[in-house]
Amino acid sequence: MPNMRLTKNEMPAQAPAERAKNFYEVTFGYTAETAIDEAKRCLHCKNMPCVGGCPVRIHIPDFIAKVAEGEFEEAYHIIQQTSSLPAVCGRVCPQESQCEMHCVRGKKGEPVAIGRLERFVADWHNANSCDLPVKAEPNGHKVAVVGSGPAGLTCAGDLAKRGYDVTVFEALHLAGGVLSYGIPEFRLPKAIVQKEIDNLRALGVKVETNMVVGRVLSVDELLGEQGFEAVFVGSGAGLPRFMNIPGENLKSVFSANEFLTRVNLMKAYKAEARTPVFHAKKVAVVGGGNVAMDAARCALRLGAEEVSIIYRRSKEEMPARAEEVEHAAEEGIVFRFLTNPTQILEGEGGCVRGITCVRMELGEPDASGRRRPVTVAGSEFTIDCDCVIMAIGTSPNPLIKNTTEGLETQKWGGIVADEHGQTSREGVFAGGDAVTGAATVILAMGAGKNAAEAIDAYIKSKQ
Numbered sequence: 001m002p003n004m005r006l007t008k009n010e011m012p013a014q015a016p017a018e019r020a021k022n023f024y025e026v027t028f029g030y031t032a033e034t035a036i037d038e039a040k041r042c043l044h045c046k047n048m049p050c051v052g053g054c055p056v057r058i059h060i061p062d063f064i065a066k067v068a069e070g071e072f073e074e075a076y077h078i079i080q081q082t083s084s085l086p087a088v089c090g091r092v093c094p095q096e097s098q099c100e101m102h103c104v105r106g107k108k109g110e111p112v113a114i115g116r117l118e119r120f121v122a123d124w125h126n127a128n129s130c131d132l133p134v135k136a137e138p139n140g141h142k143v144a145v146v147g148s149g150p151a152g153l154t155c156a157g158d159l160a161k162r163g164y165d166v167t168v169f170e171a172l173h174l175a176g177g178v179l180s181y182g183i184p185e186f187r188l189p190k191a192i193v194q195k196e197i198d199n200l201r202a203l204g205v206k207v208e209t210n211m212v213v214g215r216v217l218s219v220d221e222l223l224g225e226q227g228f229e230a231v232f233v234g235s236g237a238g239l240p241r242f243m244n245i246p247g248e249n250l251k252s253v254f255s256a257n258e259f260l261t262r263v264n265l266m267k268a269y270k271a272e273a274r275t276p277v278f279h280a281k282k283v284a285v286v287g288g289g290n291v292a293m294d295a296a297r298c299a300l301r302l303g304a305e306e307v308s309i310i311y312r313r314s315k316e317e318m319p320a321r322a323e324e325v326e327h328a329a330e331e332g333i334v335f336r337f338l339t340n341p342t343q344i345l346e347g348e349g350g351c352v353r354g355i356t357c358v359r360m361e362l363g364e365p366d367a368s369g370r371r372r373p374v375t376v377a378g379s380e381f382t383i384d385c386d387c388v389i390m391a392i393g394t395s396p397n398p399l400i401k402n403t404t405e406g407l408e409t410q411k412w413g414g415i416v417a418d419e420h421g422q423t424s425r426e427g428v429f430a431g432g433d434a435v436t437g438a439a440t441v442i443l444a445m446g447a448g449k450n451a452a453e454a455i456d457a458y459i460k461s462k463q
Helices: 033-041 060-068 072-080 086-092 104-108 114-128 150-161 190-202 219-223 256-266 290-301 322-330 399-403 442-459
Strands: 142-146 164-169 207-209 230-233 253-255 283-288 306-312 334-337 340-346 353-365 372-376 381-385 387-390 429-430
Touching: 033 060, 033 114, 060 114, 072 086, 072 114, 086 114, 086 190, 086 442, 114 150, 142 150, 150 164, 150 190, 150 230, 150 442, 190 207, 219 230, 230 442, 253 256, 256 290, 256 387, 283 290, 283 372, 290 306, 290 322, 306 340, 322 334, 340 372, 353 387, 429 442
Parallel strands: 142 164, 142 230, 164 207, 230 429, 253 387, 283 306, 283 387, 306 334
Antiparallel strands: 340 353, 353 372, 353 381
């Protein structure tokens, strides 16, 4: 009989006052007993609506059934059939708007905690199993993957399972893409990211770091003298956007990309860090997405006395995950809704001394479906701060599009690709943020999976 309790099992976590001062993971994860109890809430619906809400089509009821039986390793192998990064997805996927949104239990209570169960299964496997993935029989074909973020790693893993000789080219010195440089340690421990990458290496995936495609090698060279039969571009969207308001060139103004890269990839929060970051007292973070939450919470952990998130719409329109907003509020982050910056004020030594803003009100919906913010006349005011972090979005780096013959791109810089990842250039596929602009980890993974299937079909058609 299923467990008909209406609520999820709570996720244990550090107390807000404690975690706001450290970079350890906020949540502790389920125990085996809690996971089994939560798994028994699943009704095992015949039409499996939760699977339809998962971009990588994990066999959710099947793995949950194994958890309910205490067969955790079996559950892991079920997840691994379709997902290359289960420990990552269990932590950072917006399950509330995907698989859990479609859960039947959510109609008269809370949905089954699918994401928490996925995390538990992956963590249990990593802690208890020494088995490495089995390398597939080589099929004699080579594929290059540009970028080692979620799209690239997923594409590489799926191709390796089919027997392809896959090489991933990563521009930075450490693989993982946004998983390594963007998402903070307290949300996604980097040891977990590297463990997932080690699993891909065990499948035969080769990873070359410090390889800037478009500079060291071009896509044309990969397809030519390097002998790759197809290239997948999953290089993400790492070019930060700014508001183009006065004062953005001051010394203590950061893009969220730079700030988070220094903190996460270069460990600037450690006392012995070789590349430290500015430790401000009062920080203003502009934006309302997950990146803004990450930047604000990192600034707090670096010792800021006050951190504000400035967002031009209301809380209801914020694109950030509800859990991240809740955690930020618990930790003392100040939310300034319906507020828009107009100027950053210069202080001593060319640093920031404040940010001038105006009040906003919501008008008619815009193209995104959200109500358009409109300036309230005469509402200008100033917020005291000594650091501003811009987290208002990113776009793809133009390096690849500018160095690849015949690659069509969109006006804003994204690569044009169909639902299978096929671009205008034969043999070149693309997916994730490089095509859509900044989105979620799981959507990038779904794009990588689709592209792997298309690449497989493309190469087979050439035989």
